Amino acid sequence: GVKGYPAYEAGMKSVEVLYSINGTEINNGSTFFLAMNKTAAGENVVVEYYRYENGTFENRSVSMVLAxxxxxxEKYHANKNDEEFRGKGFIGLSTINMGINPIPADYYPHRLAHPLSSTKNFFFxxxxxxxxxSPFPDGFTAIYSTPLPSSIFWPLANTFYWLFWLNFAIGTFNVLPAVPLDGGYIFKDGIASITRKIGRKxxxxxxxxxxxxxxxIFSVIVLLAILAMLVIPRIRALLA
Structure with missing residues (x-):
């Protein structure tokens, strides 16, 4: 929750599984935002959610006055503000599409166990x-049984995952068409081959x-693109 706003002040923590706002069922990000759009600033709402604590999910309910x-x-993201937001209720939470989704229980394990079975699974x-x-939050790991004790399995899973991710990131970076990366030399050889075919003599x-x-030229473009991705968000944050 955002410090100083209703959810945080009511004691809600990260990875809570929110399932109801004023009796309206919440099962994904869309229903959450639809429910919030029906509320008004200053309105008192009852939020029901599950908290994972001491190895179990506890059903909790809390009342809060919306900001x-x-x-x-206007205060934190003025460039994204909209007149439609005026007077709307704000709880101070961000969501991920997990919660109580109407999906099979093996949805996540299947995708995690078979990342190469489809393009969609790989990008997921x-x-x-x-x-x-990643690292897998407690509310996620508590749902599934593991072949090893959870205290061993999930740290290992996180470690191996990040080894994969770092290698994937380095490999992807290395194929960019920019010298001195391998992709740059391959790109150069390709341009040379095309040039020879065009000008045979x-x-x-x-x-x-x-x-x-x-x-x-391409190396400079790639370098500028990388710098832009790193610098521009920080400049925007400073100017906001």
């Missing part, structure tokens, strides 16, 4: 950190000069 969504966005596997599922020195120039 103003417009005021929150790679994107776990962005979905808040062209001297090798000129072919090499053209391929080097094109590769250098």
């Amino acid at each position: 103003d969504k417009y005021e929150y966005y 596997y790679v994107a776990l950190p962005f979905a808040g599922l 062209m001297k090798e020195e000129k072919v090499d000069r053209i391929s080097s120039s094109v590769t250098t």
Whole structure:
């Protein structure tokens, strides 16, 4: 929860499984936002959720007075604010699409156990950190049985996953068309091959000069793109 806002002040923690707001069933992010859009700032709502504690899920209920969504966005994310937010209730929570979803119990284990069975499964596997599922949170690990004690299995699973992820990230970075990466040299050889086919009588020195120039241009573009991804969000954060 966001510090200073209703959910945080009511004692809610991360990885709570929220399932009801004022009696409205919440089973995914969409139903959560739909329910919140029906509320107003200053309204008192009852939130029901499960908390994983001491190895079990505890059913909890808490009452809270909603903040103003417009005021929150104006303060923290002014560039994303919208007049439609004015007067809307704001609870101060972010969600991930897990919760009490109407999906088979083996949905996540199947995808995690067979990441190469389909393109969708592979991208799901790679994107776990962005979905808040790596390292696997307690509320997630408590749902499934494991072949080893949980205190051993899940740390091992997290360790091996991050070894895979780091290798995947390094490998992907290495194929970028920028020298001195391997992808840059492959790209350069490809440009040289195309240049030779276009100019069959062209001297090798000129072919090499053209391929080097094109590769250098692409290398600079790749470098600028990476720097932009790193720098621009920070500049926006400073200006917000």
